[in-house]
Amino acid sequence: MKIEGVTLHHLRMELQSPFETSFGCIQSRDCILVEIKAEGLTGWGECVADFYPGYSHEISGTAWYILENFLIPAILGQKVKDAHDFQERVGHIRGHLMAKAGIEMALWDLQGKIKAKPVRELLGGSRRRVAVGVSVGLQESPSALTHTVERYLTKGYSRVKIKIKPGRDVGDARVVRRAFPNLRLQVDANSAYTLETAAALLPLDELGLLLIEQPLAEDDLWDHSKLQKIFKTPLCLDESITSPRHARQALEMNARQIINIKPGRVGGLSQGVKIHDFCHAKNVPVWCGGMLETGVGRAANLAIASLPNFTLPGDISATDRYYTQDITHEEFTLNADSTIDVPTSPGLGISINLEALQRARLDVSRH
Ligand code: OSB
Numbered sequence: 455m456k457i458e459g460v461t462l463h464h465l466r467m468e469l470q471s472p473f474e475t476s477f478g479c480i481q482s483r484d485c486i487l488v489e490i491k492a493e494g495l496t497g498w499g500e501c502v503a504d505f506y507p508g509y510s511h512e513i514s515g516t517a518w519y520i521l522e523n524f525l526i527p528a529i530l531g532q533k534v535k536d537a538h539d540f541q542e543r544v545g546h547i548r549g550h551l552m553a554k555a556g557i558e559m560a561l562w563d564l565q566g567k568i569k570a571k572p573v574r575e576l577l578g579g580s581r582r583r584v585a586v587g588v589s590v591g592l593q594e595s596p597s598a599l600t601h602t603v604e605r606y607l608t609k610g611y612s613r614v615k616i617k618i619k620p621g622r623d624v625g626d627a628r629v630v631r632r633a634f635p636n637l638r639l640q641v642d643a644n645s646a647y648t649l650e651t652a653a654a655l656l657p658l659d660e661l662g663l664l665l666i667e668q669p670l671a672e673d674d675l676w677d678h679s680k681l682q683k684i685f686k687t688p689l690c691l692d693e694s695i696t697s698p699r700h701a702r703q704a705l706e707m708n709a710r711q712i713i714n715i716k717p718g719r720v721g722g723l724s725q726g727v728k729i730h731d732f733c734h735a736k737n738v739p740v741w742c743g744g745m746l747e748t749g750v751g752r753a754a755n756l757a758i759a760s761l762p763n764f765t766l767p768g769d770i771s772a773t774d775r776y777y778t779q780d781i782t783h784e785e786f787t788l789n790a791d792s793t794i795d796v797p798t799s800p801g802l803g804i805s806i807n808l809e810a811l812q813r814a815r816l817d818v819s820r821h
Pocket residue numbers: 509588589642644692743744745746747769770771
């Protein structure tokens with residue numbers, strides 16, 4: 455497809471309630487929407503880099519710079535065959551995986567529209583609906599946490615992840631476990647511990663958790679492999695897996711037993727599929743993480759989560775868990791069995807609410 459134009463939209467979206475993790479509390483969420491024109495069609499992608507470098511060093515500001523100065527020039531006015539062709543063109547640009555993923559997602563959307571097929575099918579996914587859960591931020595008190603979890607259970611979520619940090623870990627998890635003995639429960643530390651301080655988490659092993667997500671540093675595999683030796687509960691890596699190579703090395707050194715795949719974090723859907731395929735061959739389950747995406751990124755997450763080895767529920771919640779006004783016309787809703795339907799229309803299967811987009815927009819740049 456010949457790339458005729460690329461427009462970047464820098465959005466700041468108000469969350470429906472504050473989201474607190476070990477790296478801070480956010481009330482609004484940045485993203486960059488990438489709009490690409492080719493063959494008379496428009497494709498949309500979402501770059502999930504946020505304003506503040508708490509989850510990742512990559513932020514909306516750096517992604518904007520890299521998109522404008524390096525990634526857009528690598529495709530504008532040129533014929534790009536597909537995602538793999540795109541990855542080859544930008545292979546010499548180190549890092550900036552979220553920026554790359556934003557463009558790649560728009561190319562998938564375009565390709566689906568050109569071929570009149572949903573992205574799910576292009577990626578090789580088969581499921582029509584995907585099992586999902588909800589990620590619950592740190593709350594004011596253990597009783598507020600129980601209350602919030604209960605509210606989500608009432609809505610129909612059957613798997614809950616709670617955020618933890620030093621001093622708010624075993625106690626919080628115990629309270630939730632006591633209130634909901636059969637709940638599929640997991641915790642996410644977002645790199646808040648060291649090998650030494652993580653010993654405080656050992657009592658979690660008695661709570662029947664599905665997994666413990668990313669206890670140690672974002673660039674660490676080795677200490678996770680040491681930590682896994684002393685935990686019965688599977689460790690799951692999020693921040694530490696930024697490429698198929700990291701996924702392979704983590705598996706080889708037993709640094710995890712489960713992998714969280716976020717297309718944005720690993721440089722695009724194509725890279726997510728590679729990690730999925732590799733883990734599938736090794737019998738290591740994966741699940742789809744979330745970055746508080748808009749409807750655009752959520753549609754892409756649903757598409758990839760329809761692949762067969764996504765056997766654990768994803769952090770892909772209904773639209774109303776995130777935003778009172780999303781920028782897609784489509785709203786994602788939770789089915790009674792804690793699943794969300796995968797879009798079936800061509801491409802990502804979403805359309806943009808331009809008014810809502812303009813209201814959330816801080817900056818726009820047309821190429
Ligand atoms: O660590 O999984 C994480 C949100 C932003 C950044 C990092 C994470 C998260 C979440 C929310 O846990 C997942 C979602 O529902 O999108």
